[in-house]
């Protein structure tokens with residue numbers, strides 16, 4: 001049994017900035033603009049090349065984590081973190097993606113980040129690709145449409161596994177792998193071409209990523225048998241709107257769009273409903289002989305997940321709302337965040353139970369938190385709303401562990417330090433327990449300030465030790 005770890009999480013593209021420093025190449029996320037066009041680019045229906053010249057790209061500077069990582073990790077240590085989840089920027093290591101030689105300066109940066117974690121006895125949990133594809137691979141190969149991406153990704157993985165052998169024990173292959181069906185550019189660098197069948201492209205990309213993920217798991221175990229490699233699912237239970245069986249069937253179908261990925265990554269083979277769907281819709285998925293064995297050999301050690309909200313589906317008789325990209329009907333029993341994401345701690349417990357019931361594999365909650373506008377007054381941020389959200393969700397997590405017998409290895413709050421929102425590109429949608437003094441236009445001192453939730457989480461972790 002693994003020791004349970006408390007901590008927080010960030011991702012390179014939303015935290016680091018420094019997009020052109022020390023030989024780093026451009027990446028898909030550097031071309032995601034702020035503002036109303038962001039969503040169309042993320043969905044793959046607007047080519048970033050067609051954006052106006054004065055577009056603003058928030059990931060390029062983000063919150064300057066590249067320059068602040070020492071002080072940020074010290075703040076995490078002060079909160080008592082036992083684990084820090086962060087991602088490595090692929091194009092810092094392979095600027096165009098298909099080089100043979102690595103960019104040593106990029107690796108040196110992560111050497112230091114990992115050393116800093118270990119200095120503070122914080123276990124690094126590394127996402128290999130968090131919404132991140134080198135632009136070179138998009139331009140030259142059409143991104144994950146092309147099977148050659150599997151080899152480039154594997155070369156990148158091998159570099160990391162060897163360099164950080166004995167230092168990094170937990171790896172995640174792809175952040176929210178199911179997001180590729182919903183935001184294919186953000187998740188996988190895909191902009192649809194004319195005459196392409198979007199569904200066929202998405203499942204082709206999915207297949208290549210699933211093969212790459214399975215190969216990465218096998219490779220990690222070969223290089224260091226002590227490593228634990230997980231998949232990562234954007235999770236959240238779905239309720240039927242009414243007892244009408246049609247609503248429940250809609251839920252089943254929607255859940256399969258997510259479980260498809262974990263079914264393959266955890267069980268090691270394509271589920272029957274996916275094969276039936278490929279046949280019915282006449283999708284040509286380039287599954288090669290030998291892929292079945294690769295998928296079977298590379299099943300994950302644990303399932304990591306993000307949870308922000310639950311959803312409601314059924315006949316659309318009620319108002320729609322937002323929620324981590326997936327649309328949902330409004331749930332009259334729940335309150336919602338400023339961004340319309342429905343707050344449902346019991347839904348968290350339901351989600352954890354559902355996933356564990358399905359797979360009986362250890363879980364790791366690697367994202368959970370509240371995006372909210374914070375007000376800075378006299379250098380203080382009284383974010384009681386965030387404390388309430390975290391306290392209620394942690395309570396649900398503990399009930400899952402102790403009353404329901406769900407095996408969970410850890411919990412990392414999302415955006416433990418304020419960072420750029422993935423869906424909107426905003427900085428005002430803050431998740432952190434540490435405030436970053438920057439505004440929407442990147443103006444400000446960049447200073448880090450402890451919010452009220454910082455002290456709350458510090459106290460919580462202390463009580464658990």
Ligand code: BG6
Nearest residue numbers: 011176306371420421422423424
């Ligand atoms: C998850 C992503 O979808 O949710 C994160 O893994 C993201 O990258 C987080 O930031 C919260 O979503 P948002 O859109 O509020 O930033």
